[in-house]
Amino acid sequence: MNPDDYQCVSLLVGVYHGLGKEKEAVEAERLALKLAERHIESHPDDARAYYLGAGMLARLGEKERSYQWAQ
Numbered sequence: 001m002n003p004d005d006y007q008c009v010s011l012l013v014g015v016y017h018g019l020g021k022e023k024e025a026v027e028a029e030r031l032a033l034k035l036a037e038r039h040i041e042s043h044p045d046d047a048r049a050y051y052l053g054a055g056m057l058a059r060l061g062e063k064e065r066s067y068q069w070a071q
Helices: 006-018 022-042 047-059 063-070
Strands: none
Touching: 006 022, 006 047, 022 047, 047 063
16 A cells, blocks of 8 residues: 555444544544645645545535535
8 A cells, every 4th residue: 555545544434434434534534634735735736635634624524625525
């Protein structure tokens, strides 16, 4: 796995939720978001990074920022 790949980590969030490991899910979500933000810095036209990031932000309670990313 590429350690900078936000997509793999964002998929891991769902696995943790499915296993009932909520603490690990939140930690993975924060890491995936950090990686997505870094990715967007060098790939500002990557729509997938924005819409996955928007979902992550919403689940982490950052509704306004989530809405901005979705736009």
